[in-house]
Amino acid sequence: RDEQEAEMEGGLLGGENFIQDLGGRCTTVAEPLGYTIGPESGTLTQAMPPVEINFRIPEDHQQGQPISSMGPLGPVVLTPKVSRPGEILRYRISPPAEFR
Numbered sequence: 001r002d003e004q005e006a007e008m009e010g011g012l013l014g015g016e017n018f019i020q021d022l023g024g025r026c027t028t029v030a031e032p033l034g035y036t037i038g039p040e041s042g043t044l045t046q047a048m049p050p051v052e053i054n055f056r057i058p059e060d061h062q063q064g065q066p067i068s069s070m071g072p073l074g075p076v077v078l079t080p081k082v083s084r085p086g087e088i089l090r091y092r093i094s095p096p097a098e099f100r
Helices: 003-010
Strands: 051-056 067-071 074-078 088-093
């Protein structure tokens, strides 16, 4: 058996698995519903890629109060751990990693 046959059998990585499941809960089994959108086809889901939102903390903000900011799909309410009035905060909105 030559080297090329061995590579074809084991793949380029020699059959090793380099993906680690981190136990995420964001994916689900899904199937295409076709091109019709409506109650008879299922539910249309709003989805987006990971995004960062920036917003300025209001001058009258009190520590521990939630702050509302406009996100890509509507309002987002955040409670900063530490905040100073006038400061600009950046938050990343994304699902947790499922695989490494």
